[in-house]
Amino acid sequence: MRNVSAKQTQKLAMAGIWGGGVITLLLLIVIIGYVLIQGLPGINWEFLSTNPKGGLSGEGGILSTVVSTLYLIGITLVLLVPIGIGSAVYLSEYAPNNRLTRIIRYGIETLAGIPSIIFGLFGYALFVTVLSFNFSILSGALTLVCLLLPTMITTTEEALKAVSYSYREAALALGTTKWQMISRIVLPSAIPGIVTAVILCIGRAIGETACLYVTMGGSAAMPSSLLEGGRTLSLHVFYLAMETNAMDKAMATAAVLIIIIILINALTNLLAGRFQKRLKGIS
Amino acid sequence: MTRYFTDKLAKYIVFISGFTAVVILLLIALFILREGLPAFSEIGVFDFIFGNVWRPGIDQYGILSMIVGSIAVTVVSMIMAVPLGIACAILLAEVAPSKVRSILRPAVELLVGIPSVVYGLVGLVLLVPIVSNIGGSGFSILTASIVLMVMVLPTIISISEDSIRAIPASYREGALALGATKWQTIKGVILPAAKSGIGAGVVLGMGRAIGETMAMIMVIGNSIAFPNSLLDAARTLTGNIALEINYATGTHESALFATGVVLFVFILLLNSAATVFLKRGSNAQRLG
Numbered sequence: 094m095r096n097v098s099a100k101q102t103q104k105l106a107m108a109g110i111w112g113g114g115v116i117t118l119l120l121l122i123v124i125i126g127y128v129l130i131q132g133l134p135g136i137n138w139e140f141l142s143t144n145p146k147g148g149l150s151g152e153g154g155i156l157s158t159v160v161s162t163l164y165l166i167g168i169t170l171v172l173l174v175p176i177g178i179g180s181a182v183y184l185s186e187y188a189p190n191n192r193l194t195r196i197i198r199y200g201i202e203t204l205a206g207i208p209s210i211i212f213g214l215f216g217y218a219l220f221v222t223v224l225s226f227n228f229s230i231l232s233g234a235l236t237l238v239c240l241l242l243p244t245m246i247t248t249t250e251e252a253l254k255a256v257s258y259s260y261r262e263a264a265l266a267l268g269t270t271k272w273q274m275i276s277r278i279v280l281p282s283a284i285p286g287i288v289t290a291v292i293l294c295i296g297r298a299i300g301e302t303a304c305l306y307v308t309m310g311g312s313a314a315m316p317s318s319l320l321e322g323g324r325t326l327s328l329h330v331f332y333l334a335m336e337t338n339a340m341d342k343a344m345a346t347a348a349v350l351i352i353i354i355i356l357i358n359a360l361t362n363l364l365a366g367r368f369q370k371r372l373k374g375i376s
Numbered sequence: 377m378t379r380y381f382t383d384k385l386a387k388y389i390v391f392i393s394g395f396t397a398v399v400i401l402l403l404i405a406l407f408i409l410r411e412g413l414p415a416f417s418e419i420g421v422f423d424f425i426f427g428n429v430w431r432p433g434i435d436q437y438g439i440l441s442m443i444v445g446s447i448a449v450t451v452v453s454m455i456m457a458v459p460l461g462i463a464c465a466i467l468l469a470e471v472a473p474s475k476v477r478s479i480l481r482p483a484v485e486l487l488v489g490i491p492s493v494v495y496g497l498v499g500l501v502l503l504v505p506i507v508s509n510i511g512g513s514g515f516s517i518l519t520a521s522i523v524l525m526v527m528v529l530p531t532i533i534s535i536s537e538d539s540i541r542a543i544p545a546s547y548r549e550g551a552l553a554l555g556a557t558k559w560q561t562i563k564g565v566i567l568p569a570a571k572s573g574i575g576a577g578v579v580l581g582m583g584r585a586i587g588e589t590m591a592m593i594m595v596i597g598n599s600i601a602f603p604n605s606l607l608d609a610a611r612t613l614t615g616n617i618a619l620e621i622n623y624a625t626g627t628h629e630s631a632l633f634a635t636g637v638v639l640f641v642f643i644l645l646l647n648s649a650a651t652v653f654l655k656r657g658s659n660a661q662r663l664g
Contacts, residue, residue, distance in 0.1 A: 099557050106559040110471055113463025114480055117533070120526050121483045124490065124498050131501075179393030187390060200398035206580070206647045207640070208587025210614045211404065214636045217621060218407045228622075239400045246397065270383040300491030303589035303614070307621050330493045331590055334500055344501075347494045354489040362482065 125351055132348025135341050145313045145329065151339025155346055157315040161230060161323030164316060165305075166298050168234035169241065174291060176238070177245030178280075184246070185253040186275055205243035212240045213304035221308055228310030231319045236308045237301065241294045248293055252286020252368070253279060285368035289361050296357040299350065302327045326350055408640060412633035419627075424634060430600045430616070432624070437631040439638065441602040445610035446642075448517050449592065450585040452606065453524035458578055460525070461532030465574075466562060468533070469540040488530045496594030499523040504595060512607035515597030521606075523591050528581040535580060539573020540566060576653035583646040586639070589614040613639045 143154035188194040216236030226232045256279050264274040280287075302325075310322025311332060324332065326346060333343035416424060419437050427438015464484070468477055503522060508514030543566055551561040567574070589612075597609025598619060611619075613635050621632050 099560065103557040103559040106563070107471065110463045110467045113460050114467040114472065114476070116460060117464050117487075117529060118480060118483055120529075121487055124495070124526070125486075127498055127502060128494060176393050176396050179390045180396055183390040183394030187387065188394065197394055197398055200401045202651075203644070203647060204397050204401050204404075206583055206643055207401075207404065208583075208589065208614060208643060210587070210589045210617050211408065211636055211640060211643075214411075214617060214621065214633060215404045215407050218411050218633070219403065239404070242397055242400065270379050272383040272386040273379065275386070296489055300489065300493075302491065302493050303618055306590065306618055327491045327493050330491075330497055331594070334493070334497050334594060340501060343497055347497050350491055350494060354491070355486065358482070358486055358489055362485075 125355075128344060128347045128351050131341070132344035132346070132351075135345030136348060140342075140345060144315055145342075149337055151333050151337030151342050153342075155326065155329060155349065157313060158324050158326050158329040158346075161309075161316050162299065162325040164230050164319065164323065165234050165237065165309075165325060166295055168231065168319065169237045169298055170291065170294070172235070172238045173241055173245055173294060177242060177290070177294075178249055178287065180242075180246045181249035181253055182275060182280075185250045186271070186279065201243045201246055204239075205247070209240060209301060209303035210307070212236055213307040215239070216304060216308040226320060228308065228322045229320045230309060230316055230323045233305045233309035233323075233325075234319075236304050237298055240301065240304055241297060244297060245290055245294050248290035249283075249287050252283040252290060255286060255368070256282045285364055289364045289368065292357055292361050292364070296354060296361075299325070299353060299357075300327055301325075302331060306331070326353075405640070408633055408636045411630055412635075412637040413630075415627060415630035415634040416637075419631065419634075424631070425638065428602060432620070432628040432631075435627065437627070437634075439613065439616065439635055441600065442611050442613045442616050442635070443638070445517065445596070445603060446586050446612045446614070446639075448603065448606070448610065449520045449524055449596070449612060450582055452517065452521035453528060453585050454578065454582060456521065456525040457528050457532055457581060461529050461577070461581070462536055462567075462574060464529070464533045465536035465540060465577075466566075469537045470562060470566065471558075484530050484533050487526065492527065492588060492591040493594070495523050495527055496591035499591065499595040507607070510607065513597065513609065515595060515609045516607045517596065517603055517610050518606040520592050520596040520610075520612075523595055524585050524588060527588060527591065528585050531581040531584055532577045535577030536570070536574045539570040539577070542573065543569045572653045572656045576650045579646050579650040579653060583643055583650070586612075586642055586646070587614060588612075589618050593618060613642075 140154040142156055144157040145155060146153040184197065188197070213236065216232055220226050220232040220235045221228055260278050260282060261274055264278045305325060305328055309324065309328065311324045311328055312322035313324055316323040326349060330343050330346045330350065333339050333346065415437065424437060424439060425443070426440050427436070428440050429436040429438050430441065468480060472480065499519060499522070503519050504514035507516055507519045547565050547569060548561055551565045556564065592612045593615045596612065596615065598611045598615055599609035600611055603610040617632050617635050621629070624632055
C-alpha cells in the first residue's frame, strides 16, 4: 500500500518538475515569437536606412540609433578591454593569496550586484556634471565601462585559468621573464576565451538601458561627435513605447534587438565550444 | 636589461588595473553619499524613509510608498519565480535526458540576454490589457511582478542548478540503494543538501528584481500614491530615480540620490545574505 502511494507521489512530483521546464520554455517562445511576429513585418530597407524623425509621431527608421549604439560600444570596448584584461591578468597570474586580493575580489563581486540605475546616478554625478561631458555618448560609454568591468574581469580570468599550467612552466623553464610568459604564451592561448568575454560584454551593452537613460540624453538625431547626446536601439524602444503611439515601430526595433541577441548567443556558444576543444586537443 | 624593465613595468600596470574595480566601487559609494547627504540632513532620515508624500513641487520628499512598491514587486515575483525556477533547476540537473537539456539550457541563457526594455514592451502590449480585465488600469504591481518573474527566473535556475550539480553522486546512490524513489531522493537528500545554494540563487534573484528599472517603469504605472492592492499602480525606488533625475535640481536632486542610497543599502544587505548562504553551502559540502 505504502509503495503505491510513494509511486503516485513520484509521478505527481515529476509532472510538476517537467511542468516547470515546459512553462519556462513556453515563456521564452511566447516572448520571442510575439516580438518577431509583430516586429518582422516592419523591418525593411527603409526602416534600417532612415533616421527616426524624433518627436511624438515616432515615424522614421532606426539608422541614427544603430550608429549611436556602434559608437557607444566602440568607445566602451577601447577602455573596457585593456583594463579588464589587465585586471584579470593580475588576479590570475600575480595576486598573492592575501587580504588585499580578497578585498579586490569582494569589490568586483559587489560591483557586479549593483543595479544599472545606481551606475546611472554615479555617471550622472561624475561624468555628466563634475567632468561636464554633459549628456553625451562619451558619458554613457564611461558609465557602461564601470558597469561591465566585473563581467569582463571574471570571464577573462576564467579564460586565463583554463590555460594549462604546463604551458607556463615550460615557458619559464626556457628562461622567459614572467611578463614574456604571460604576453607570448598565456594570453595568446586564451584568446578565444577573451573574445567570448568581449562578445558577452557587447551583448550586455546592447541590452542595457537604465544607466544610459540618465547619462546619454536620448537625442534621436544622427550623432556628429562623441560629446553629443544619442540613443541606442534599446533606448529607442523605450522612447517609442512610452512617448509615441508607434507601437509597430517599437516592435520592429525590438525584433532587431532580439535577432542581434540570438546571433550573439549562438556565437558565444560556438566559440566556447571551440575553446574547450582546442585546450583539450593540445594538452 | 630591457626585458627585465618591461617585466617590472607590466607588473605595476596590471597591479593598478587590478584595483580599478575597487576604486570604481568606492567612487560610486562616495558620489551617491555626497550628493544624497544634503537631502538626509534637510528632510531628516526618518521623514525621508517613512514619509508618505512625494511632491517635489511643494518640497515634500517621502519615499515610503516607493519602498513598499519595490518590496511588493520583489516579493510577488519571487512567489511565482521560486517554485518555477527550482522545478526547472531540478529538471536540468537531475531528471531531463541530455536532449531536453540541450534545448532548455540555451533557452534559459537566451532569457538572460533579452534586453529589459523588450520585456517591458511585451508586458506593456500583451500583459497590461489582460490584467486590466481583472480590474484597474492594468498598469499595476501584479503586471510588474509577472514581468519580473520572467526576468529573475534565469538567475534562480542557473545558481540552483549549479548547487544541485555540486552534490556528490554518493548522496544519490546512497538514497537510491536504500530503495527511495527518485522523488524521495530529490526531496529527502538532494534539496536539503543544496538548500544553501538555492537560497543564494533566490537572494541574488531578489537583488536583480529590486534593481530592475526600465521594464518596471513601462508596466507599473509610476503613480506616487500609496498602493493598496496588487492591482494598483505604484512606483519603484529605481523608477523614481530614472524618471526624475534628468530635470531635478537642489533638494529634489539630492533626494533622488538619497533614494539611490536606500536602494544601495538594500542591495548590499541582499548581497551579504547571498555570500553567507554560499559560504555555508561550501562548508556543508566540505564536511559531507
